[in-house]
Each structure stands twice: as C-alpha cells, then as structure tokens.
Amino acid sequence: MKIVRLEDCRKRPVEMEGVKGAFKQVPLGKADGAPTFSVRVFTVEPGGHTPQHAHPFEHVNYVLEGSGELVSKDGAKTIREGDFVLVDPDEPHQYKNHSDVPLVFMCIVPRHYE
Amino acid sequence: MKIVRLEDCRKRPVEMEGVKGAFKQVPLGKADGAPTFSVRVFTVEPGGHTPQHAHPFEHVNYVLEGSGELVSKDGAKTIREGDFVLVDPDEPHQYKNHSDVPLVFMCIVPRHYE
Numbered sequence: 001m002k003i004v005r006l007e008d009c010r011k012r013p014v015e016m017e018g019v020k021g022a023f024k025q026v027p028l029g030k031a032d033g034a035p036t037f038s039v040r041v042f043t044v045e046p047g048g049h050t051p052q053h054a055h056p057f058e059h060v061n062y063v064l065e066g067s068g069e070l071v072s073k074d075g076a077k078t079i080r081e082g083d084f085v086l087v088d089p090d091e092p093h094q095y096k097n098h099s100d101v102p103l104v105f106m107c108i109v110p111r112h113y114e
Numbered sequence: 115m116k117i118v119r120l121e122d123c124r125k126r127p128v129e130m131e132g133v134k135g136a137f138k139q140v141p142l143g144k145a146d147g148a149p150t151f152s153v154r155v156f157t158v159e160p161g162g163h164t165p166q167h168a169h170p171f172e173h174v175n176y177v178l179e180g181s182g183e184l185v186s187k188d189g190a191k192t193i194r195e196g197d198f199v200l201v202d203p204d205e206p207h208q209y210k211n212h213s214d215v216p217l218v219f220m221c222i223v224p225r226h227y228e
Binding site: 001002003004005006027028032033034035036037039057058060062070072073074077079082083084085086087088089091093106108110 | 115116117118119120141142146147148149150151153171172174176184186187188191193196197198199200201202203205207220222224
C-alpha cells in the first residue's frame with residue numbers, strides 16, 4: 001500500500017509542441033507498480049493550454065481546482081472543480097485555462113501511456 | 115466526451131457481508147463506455163466501514179472529503195482529504211471511518227471489476 005500527497009510529487013513542465021504553461025505530476029504510476037492505469041495531475045496556468053491532439057486511449061479527468069475549457073469534437077465545454085470527465089479514445093481534445101487561477105486536474109490513462 | 119457531477123450519480127448502499135454505513139456511486143464506468151477502468155466513489159458514514167477483503171485487482175483511491183483508516187498488511191494508516199492511495203492486487207484491506215463526518219473517496223478499478 002502506498003499513500004502519496006500531491007505536494008510531494010515532482011512537478012515538471014510539459015514540453016510538447018502546442019503547450020503553454022502546463023505542468024505534470026505523477027502521484028501514482030509505473031514507478032509505484034500501478035498495474036493497469038496511471039494517475040497524472042496537470043496544472044495549467046492562467047492563459048495556458050495543452051496541445052490540441054488525439055491518441056488511441058482515453059482520458060479520465062477529475063478537476064481538483066479551478067476551471068477551464070475542454071475543447072473537443074463537441075465544441076468547447078466548461079470544466080470546473082468537482083467535474084468527472086471521460087474523453088474517448090481518438091477524440092481530439094485540448095484543455096485551456098482562460099481564468100486567473102490555475103486549473104488543476106487529474107488525468108488517468110492506461111499505464112502504457114503514462 | 116462526457117462530463118459528470120457526483121451529485122447527479124445514483125447513490126446505492128453497499129450490501130456485502132462486513133459492511134456498515136457505506137454507499138457507492140459510479141461517476142464514470144462501463145455504462146459510459148469507459149474502456150479500461152471505472153471510477154467509483156464510496157461514502158463511509160461516521161462509525162462505518164467496508165468489509166475486510168482482498169481481490170486480484172488493485173484499488174487506486176483519491177480522498178475527496180474527510181478522513182479515515184485504511185487497514186492493510188502494513189497495519190492501520192490514516193488517510194485524509196487529498197491523499198492518493200494505491201492498494202496492490204491481493205492485498206487485504208478495509209476502510210474505516212472513526213471520525214464524525216463522512217469519508218468520501220474515489221476508488222478506481224479495472225472496468226471488469228466495477
């Protein structure tokens with residue numbers, strides 16, 4: 001059994017084309033022996049965004065703090081603290097933060113895609 | 115893409131031997147087309163507990179509200195709001211709430227075990 005606090009997880013900038021002001025932490029993942037899926041946490045700073053992209057695996061999100069926009073084939077939807085979100089495999093998506101406080105969300109994926 | 119609020123999810127009592135005052139919701143799971151894992155949320159009332167049991171799949175928890183005890187082979191550990199927890203496959207475990215407010219936690223499992 002392993003218990004982890006987010007503040008103890010190393011925070012690294014996300015370095016991909018199309019990213020602005022986004023940081024990644026991995027509270028529970030491969031390194032912890034997670035067998036099926038990994039829990040990552042992304043922080044998107046005010047004015048920041050993740051890349052618009054798609055991949056052959058799903059995202060399951062839980063919004064820990066703040067609010068933002070999730071842009072997908074369904075258009076732009078507001079996401080906010082306490083929302084659970086399923087982004088389907090191969091669905092193009094992008095998280096944007098137009099607010100003035102950080103958007104912090106869990107993003108759980110199959111462990112191979114950690 | 116699907117966005118779900120916990121308060122909109124049906125809440126059912128957990129009816130298993132060894133359970134007291136525990137309720138289950140499934141914000142994202144099989145019914146939503148979740149491909150790999152399901153997100154359940156358990157509420158354990160003050161004085162309540164889940165059964166002491168083990169199973170061949172892991173639990174990944176995130177504590178949403180309150181605090182409690184997670185009893186495993188490592189003894190009893192305190193869990194509290196904001197903790198991420200990995201319970202390994204086949205590890206005996208039990209969640210207890212000795213506090214005077216509800217313990218609410220996400221419990222993510224491979225979808226076959228939803």
